[in-house]
Amino acid sequence: MEEEKKLDVAFMQEALKEAEEALEYDEVPVGALIVMGGKVVARAHNMRETSQDATAHAELLAIRKACEALKTWRLVGCTLYVTLEPCPMCAGAIVLSRLDRVVFGASDPKAGACGSLMNIPGDDRFNHRPEIVPGVLAEECARILKDFFMQKRQKNILT
Amino acid sequence: MEEEKKLDVAFMQEALKEAEEALEYDEVPVGALIVMGGKVVARAHNMRETSQDATAHAELLAIRKACEALKTWRLVGCTLYVTLEPCPMCAGAIVLSRLDRVVFGASDPKAGACGSLMNIPGDDRFNHRPEIVPGVLAEECARILKDFFMQKRQKNILT
Numbered sequence: 433m434e435e436e437k438k439l440d441v442a443f444m445q446e447a448l449k450e451a452e453e454a455l456e457y458d459e460v461p462v463g464a465l466i467v468m469g470g471k472v473v474a475r476a477h478n479m480r481e482t483s484q485d486a487t488a489h490a491e492l493l494a495i496r497k498a499c500e501a502l503k504t505w506r507l508v509g510c511t512l513y514v515t516l517e518p519c520p521m522c523a524g525a526i527v528l529s530r531l532d533r534v535v536f537g538a539s540d541p542k543a544g545a546c547g548s549l550m551n552i553p554g555d556d557r558f559n560h561r562p563e564i565v566p567g568v569l570a571e572e573c574a575r576i577l578k579d580f581f582m583q584k585r586q587k588n589i590l591t
Numbered sequence: 592m593e594e595e596k597k598l599d600v601a602f603m604q605e606a607l608k609e610a611e612e613a614l615e616y617d618e619v620p621v622g623a624l625i626v627m628g629g630k631v632v633a634r635a636h637n638m639r640e641t642s643q644d645a646t647a648h649a650e651l652l653a654i655r656k657a658c659e660a661l662k663t664w665r666l667v668g669c670t671l672y673v674t675l676e677p678c679p680m681c682a683g684a685i686v687l688s689r690l691d692r693v694v695f696g697a698s699d700p701k702a703g704a705c706g707s708l709m710n711i712p713g714d715d716r717f718n719h720r721p722e723i724v725p726g727v728l729a730e731e732c733a734r735i736l737k738d739f740f741m742q743k744r745q746k747n748i749l750t
Contacts, residue, residue: 480664481664483664484658484659484662484663484664485655485658485659485664486654486655486658486664486665486666486684486687486688486689487646487651487654487655487658487684487687487688488664489687492646495645495646496644496645496646499643499644499645499646500643500644503643504643505639505640505642505643505644505645505647506645507645519683519687520679520680520682520683520686520704520711521679521680521681521682521683521684521686521687522680522683523679523680523683524678524679524680524681524682524683524704525645525646525680527679527680528645528646528648528678528680529645529646530645542716543717545679545683549714549716550709552679555708557701557708558702
């Protein structure tokens, strides 16, 4: 159990690196990772503005990449690490892809669908219920978002 | 209003053609269309098995195609037609993409997120609420699904 916690922290640090990568594209910094048997099988960050694709959230891109890498839509045995609580779209994709576990960092009181506004992966009317682990490196994951939005606001005031 | 109803039926018939196209790939027959100013800007059908992508639902593919065609993630002024009530993933994508309207055919009591199990596009905690029109050509849209699953079961009994 202690070992699992250490691994979760280590992989969330990797997901944070993906979030930092998003900053280079001036994208809202959210990063995601999919891990199977201790190995990273997919990594992605939010790309909505750059790709002009409404569905290009970090988690959805990571799930699609993992399906491609593993050549199956069933991500059984996989864990998703994401720096921000998934929204309804991503939470729905998590259920559909049969992920075993979801570990997230910061909670999202405005759009979170894994415990905040609703709990889609915990809804027993669906045929799959992944384990949800909230709050891993929550402060670091929230800070990168807060800093991003604060800088955006400052730029808006100055320009 | 009467004119809008006629258009909705005509476009749902087009979405049904997409569902029929899915049958050629032995995919669960669900079809979707995105229309702007009376013109079809994207069309897609379920491709989960063929593409081995857990996110390859008709609606999500249509939304991604429409974003690409219109070069924007904001599908303002667009209507989505889909033969089956959207699931949580697709309902979440509908909210994120700012679609004006969603017209669907058959309800989905097992996974529907536009009124059946939950109502994501009608949730006033999100910053966008598209108009939802349920039940257009509902019987035809349900029948193609029932026939598909009945044939699947018969094959399973015979083999």
